[in-house]
Amino acid sequence: MKHAITLRIGPATFRIGSAWPQPIAELARLYAAYPDILGAIADFTVRLQPASRLRRYVRPSIFITGDHGLADAAPMSLAHGLLAAEMGMNLQMALGWRRHLLLHASSVEKDGRALVMTGESGSGKSTLAALLGERGWRLMGDEFALLDLDSGAILPFPRLVSLKNRAIDVVAQEVGETRMGPLLRATAKGDIRHMIPRADAIARMGHGAMPALLLFPRFGHDPAMRAVGRGEIFMRLTQASTNYVALGEPAFAALTRFVTGVPARAIDFPSGDAAIEMVDRLWEEHL
Amino acid sequence: MPDLDAIKAYRRDVRDAVAVCTLDDLVLLYHHRSGQTHMVISPVPEILERMTDGAELTAAQMHDRLAQDFDLGPREEAVEEIGAHLDALVALGLVRPA
Numbered sequence: 001m002k003h004a005i006t007l008r009i010g011p012a013t014f015r016i017g018s019a020w021p022q023p024i025a026e027l028a029r030l031y032a033a034y035p036d037i038l039g040a041i042a043d044f045t046v047r048l049q050p051a052s053r054l055r056r057y058v059r060p061s062i063f064i065t066g067d068h069g070l071a072d073a074a075p076m077s078l079a080h081g082l083l084a085a086e087m088g089m090n091l092q093m094a095l096g097w098r099r100h101l102l103l104h105a106s107s108v109e110k111d112g113r114a115l116v117m118t119g120e121s122g123s124g125k126s127t128l129a130a131l132l133g134e135r136g137w138r139l140m141g142d143e144f145a146l147l148d149l150d151s152g153a154i155l156p157f158p159r160l161v162s163l164k165n166r167a168i169d170v171v172a173q174e175v176g177e178t179r180m181g182p183l184l185r186a187t188a189k190g191d192i193r194h195m196i197p198r199a200d201a202i203a204r205m206g207h208g209a210m211p212a213l214l215l216f217p218r219f220g221h222d223p224a225m226r227a228v229g230r231g232e233i234f235m236r237l238t239q240a241s242t243n244y245v246a247l248g249e250p251a252f253a254a255l256t257r258f259v260t261g262v263p264a265r266a267i268d269f270p271s272g273d274a275a276i277e278m279v280d281r282l283w284e285e286h287l
Numbered sequence: 288m289p290d291l292d293a294i295k296a297y298r299r300d301v302r303d304a305v306a307v308c309t310l311d312d313l314v315l316l317y318h319h320r321s322g323q324t325h326m327v328i329s330p331v332p333e334i335l336e337r338m339t340d341g342a343e344l345t346a347a348q349m350h351d352r353l354a355q356d357f358d359l360g361p362r363e364e365a366v367e368e369i370g371a372h373l374d375a376l377v378a379l380g381l382v383r384p385a
Contacts, residue, residue: 231313231326238324245322249306252317252324256308 001047007089008037010146010157010205011099014089015042019049019056023081030082030160030181030194033202044068044096046088051075064088068095080184083192086162093144093157094242100146100155101251104240107145107154108137111287113212114154115279116145116262118240121189124219124275127167130195131272132279134174139201140209149250152257153208158201160194168193170272213286214264217275221268225278228266234259296345296385297373299338303381307332321380333357334372335381343385346370 001017003024008014018024046066055061060078066088073091076084093102105118106129115137117125126142133139140156148155160181163171168191172180181194216228216236228236237255238244244251263286269275305325306317314332316325330353337352338344344352346369350359359365376382 229313230310234310234313234315235326248322249317249319252306252308252315256310256315259310260308 001049005031006037006040006042007031008035008040009089009159010141010155012044012093012097012157013037013040013042014044014046014092016046016085016088017048018081018085020060020062020078020081022078023048023062023085026082026182027085030196033196033199044089044092046085046092048081048084048088064091066092068092074188076187080187082181082194083184083187086160086194089159090143097146097243098246100148101247101254102241102243103145103147103237104143104242105145106142107140107156107211108132109140109156109209110137110283112209113287114140114145114209115213115215115283116154116211117215117217118145118237119217122164122219124167124217124269124272126161127163127171127219127272128217128275128279130161130163130167130171131174131276133161133198133201135276138204139197146208147211147254147258148208149247149254151208152210152254152261154211155208156201156205158197158205160196163193163195165190171195211258211262213282214258214262215279215282216264216266218266218268219275220270222270223274223278224268225282226266228264230259230264233264296343297338297349297377297382298343298385299335299341299382301341303383305335305381316381318379318381323379325379325381330357330369331372331376334369334376338382346373349373 003021004017005024005027006015044067048062050056051061051063061075062084063075064073064084105116106125107114107116108129119125129142139158141158142161144157146155179196184192267278304319308315314327346366349369350366
């Protein structure tokens with residue numbers, strides 16, 4: 001395609017092509033600190049192409065496609081080109097990655113051990129990971145945690161952190177404007193702004209950590225903490241994985257090992273500060 | 288589909304093997320042949336355990352095997368319930384008609 005960039009995030013390499021220059025220029029700025037891998041062979045291709053020939057110029061409209069595509073993906077405005085590229089990369093991972101068990105979860109690391117947080121969109125797992133990443137933890141990823149089938153370690157996938165609506169200001173205040181992407185207004189998920197992870201998170205994106213604690217966070221409730229049964233944990237993690245079925249028995253072995261070996265809690269919290277206090281307390285208790 | 292009402296005896300074949308993981312009161316069964324993961328509770332794991340020798344047996348014979356270790360209550364009701372479990376396991380592909 002006319003405009004293209006190759007990016008490595010954790011173990012995965014993406015080649016993103018675009019019919020327009022803007023999304024690629026935005027990616028180049030936001031991923032500037034990631035390793036230079038010019039000429040690397042990509043695991044996945046993402047293509048941002050006009051929804052029709054006319055839509056290249058008139059009310060430009062992006063259709064996201066690539067090695068793996070969704071036939072009914074709705075076209076997006078060119079103003080949301082960065083989001084389209086990020087969604088395209090997520091889609092390739094979710095549909096095509098086979099080297100690890102992919103969990104829809106955020107993760108951070110401290111003392112050589114990983115904290116994994118999983119939940120629906122809006123649960124606060126991304127925001128919490130972003131905030132912890134500024135307060136003594138290493139951000140490993142806000143969207144996908146990769147569970148190694150042999151070692152049981154969690155491997156990082158520290159793409160840009162995608163922040164939505166109220167979380168945008170909370171995190172922007174913490175990290176400063178230079179690490180924030182453009183504000184994308186009124187997307188299908190509301191306002192979205194991306195955050196560049198800290199340099200140490202990017203430099204150590206090849207280093208995994210053994211999981212020590214699993215949390216099911218829930219934002220917007222009075223502080224509460226409860227145990228979760230292991231059957232429920234297993235079920236929720238299979239639902240949070242896009243490739244559990246495809247990986248077969250090694251995934252069963254890796255996930256049962258994770259569920260039986262890693263303590264888990266559900267936490268409700270009204271604010272980021274409250275959540276961080278709960279996380280720090282739980283971490284002390286479990287290490 | 289086999290006519291489940293007609294099944295009189297059941298057996299497990301080596302090809303029906305599952306990997307088992309117990310999580311509290313739930314048991315996970317990974318079925319090698321289908322790649323499916325089943326979540327089951329008592330008495331399903333106990334029934335499957337008593338079929339690992341591959342021998343053919345009826346619901347009544349399964350009742351007698353289980354009764355060695357458990358108090359199953361009135362025999363007729365228990366046999367009927369065990370038969371229903373065995374039929375369900377046939378439908379899942381974990382047990383086959385003998």
